[in-house]
Amino acid sequence: MATETDFNWAGVVDYAKRFGTVRPKTQYELPGVTVEDHLGVPVAVVPLWHAVVTARLSLPKGELKDLKRAQERLSQALEEIEAIYPLNPSGIFIQVTYGLAYFKEYIPASLTAAYMPRALDDDKSQNWALIDAIKFPKDPATLILEHNDVSFHFKSDYNDHISDVIRVLFYPGAYSLNGIPLENVYVGDFLNVTSIRRGFGGRGMPRTIAQRLRIAGADKIPAGAMLFMGFTSSHVHGLAQGNLPSFETVPGYTDQTPESYFANGTIMHLSHIAINLEGWYGLDHKNRLQRMFNPRRTEQPENLSPSQAPETSTFRTDLERDAKQTGILGHNAQMQFLSRVDKDTTTVYGEKVPKGTVIFLRQDFDTVENPFEFNAEGPVSPTPVPGVHFIGFAPSAQLFEKMRKEMDGVELQKKYHLPDENTGFTTFLVTTHRQNFLEPPRARRSFPLVELI
Numbered sequence: 191m192a193t194e195t196d197f198n199w200a201g202v203v204d205y206a207k208r209f210g211t212v213r214p215k216t217q218y219e220l221p222g223v224t225v226e227d228h229l230g231v232p233v234a235v236v237p238l239w240h241a242v243v244t245a246r247l248s249l250p251k252g253e254l255k256d257l258k259r260a261q262e263r264l265s266q267a268l269e270e271i272e273a274i275y276p277l278n279p280s281g282i283f284i285q286v287t288y289g290l291a292y293f294k295e296y297i298p299a300s301l302t303a304a305y306m307p308r309a310l311d312d313d314k315s316q317n318w319a320l321i322d323a324i325k326f327p328k329d330p331a332t333l334i335l336e337h338n339d340v341s342f343h344f345k346s347d348y349n350d351h352i353s354d355v356i357r358v359l360f361y362p363g364a365y366s367l368n369g370i371p372l373e374n375v376y377v378g379d380f381l382n383v384t385s386i387r388r389g390f391g392g393r394g395m396p397r398t399i400a401q402r403l404r405i406a407g408a409d410k411i412p413a414g415a416m417l418f419m420g421f422t423s424s425h426v427h428g429l430a431q432g433n434l435p436s437f438e439t440v441p442g443y444t445d446q447t448p449e450s451y452f453a454n455g456t457i458m459h460l461s462h463i464a465i466n467l468e469g470w471y472g473l474d475h476k477n478r479l480q481r482m483f484n485p486r487r488t489e490q491p492e493n494l495s496p497s498q499a500p501e502t503s504t505f506r507t508d509l510e511r512d513a514k515q516t517g518i519l520g521h522n523a524q525m526q527f528l529s530r531v532d533k534d535t536t537t538v539y540g541e542k543v544p545k546g547t548v549i550f551l552r553q554d555f556d557t558v559e560n561p562f563e564f565n566a567e568g569p570v571s572p573t574p575v576p577g578v579h580f581i582g583f584a585p586s587a588q589l590f591e592k593m594r595k596e597m598d599g600v601e602l603q604k605k606y607h608l609p610d611e612n613t614g615f616t617t618f619l620v621t622t623h624r625q626n627f628l629e630p631p632r633a634r635r636s637f638p639l640v641e642l643i
């Protein structure tokens with residue numbers, strides 16, 4: 191039986207009880223996200239508003255006391271926010287991730303050597319599963335590879351929740367949230383914000399926002415589209431479910447086990463991509479459908495959510511056949527031989543997943559920023575540009591790198607003499623920034639490894 195001291199007298203409302211929420215062990219699982227039916231195809235209704243804040247730690251290196259205090263303070267700040275807003279789309283989701291610079295510059299090498307997840311990659315070099323992002327063959331010369339220490343990803347159906355949380359975390363002098371006085375949520379004295387990136391994802395939003403801003407190509411965006419490029423990108427069967435993207439879950443990607451320090455953690459890739467909407471909508475529906483999915487697709491323009499069920503997966507032989515027979519590669523077909531398991535698989539937790547189950551998770555969102563709302567390290571233009579703040583989770587940065595290379599598709603393009611405009615849709619994209627981060631499990635989301643120093 192609960193005793194007087196077990197009961198949380200200080201909590202204002204126990205949202206976990208009200209919504210029956212069980213806090214996931216991972217940070218990336220989103221309790222309360224519902225699923226809707228698009229002509230028999232299940233689609234996740236993701237939170238409407240999104241923001242990413244990147245930052246550098248301003249603490250002197252080697253000052254253990256300051257780092258330990260920062261760990262306590264960030265942990266307390268996140269707990270305080272989550273006591274005010276429920277962990278669901280009507281409250282707020284916060285994911286905290288760490289860049290390579292944090293692990294290399296703030297954590298002693300003896301600890302990182304013992305605890306950092308290592309990729310079981312083809313070359314057997316046992317590199318960390320977190321490596322620097324690279325420039326891919328079709329990236330522009332202007333691409334910026336970033337080196338932030340920390341990033342925060344916020345999601346909510348209410349834009350104000352995100353703005354208010356960003357204000358109390360990073361700007362001094364804001365002492366309440368939802369009208370409730372705060373104790374110690376400000377962390378801006380040890381985290382220098384380098385960028386704020388905002389956006390949205392929801393049926394009808396891309397067209398409404400693009401039309402309001404008079405973005406060229408806006409009228410061509412289907413009215414019910416969730417993303418600028420028209421097709422649904424949150425198919426339940428196209429997004430890794432449960433804890434599938436974690437380091438340890440599917441055997442063979444990293445050396446992590448359910449007992450490891452970073453179990454229930456993952457790698458996050460963050461990039462900003464501008465989209466040439468006029469060019470994309472210069473193609474007719476059939477050509478867009480085939481370049482988005484694969485050249486065997488026949489869905490009509492009314493269907494924005496073609497099934498992504500495991501049996502629709504494209505593996506390597508189908509991909510090469512597409513190239514040989516039709517001269518066209520579809521975006522998701524280009525990578526499914528890497529993003530999905532190629533045989534029936536049992537996870538380390540004993541879950542059986544059939545061949546064709548996706549293990550890569552995307553939580554990207556549309557934006558009209560050019561390139562960010564706030565950018566301490568470069569210019570910001572007020573001219574709106576349609577784009578995506580791309581966020582993808584995979585058990586290793588090496589796996590992400592392989593997928594992203596396939597998306598450029600240079601090898602198959604050469605082999606089958608494919609023109610750029612027939613190789614997925616990379617030709618309509620310009621990536622401006624990219625970085626890899628490690629997302630620790632929820633329990634270790636505040637400055638991982640510091641408690642072990």
Ligand code: HEM
Nearest residue numbers: 419421422423424425428522525526529548578580593594
């Ligand atoms: C403007 C940028 C992008 C757009 C509009 C976009 C859109 C989409 C759409 C509509 C799908 C299929 C629908 C679904 O599975 O829910 C998809 C699948 C996929 N995308 Fe993208 N994508 C973009 C960028 C990227 C990037 C940068 C990557 C990085 C590697 C990526 C990786 C994938 C993968 C792996 C899949 C297949 C997942 C699976 O079915 O197994 N995408 N994308």
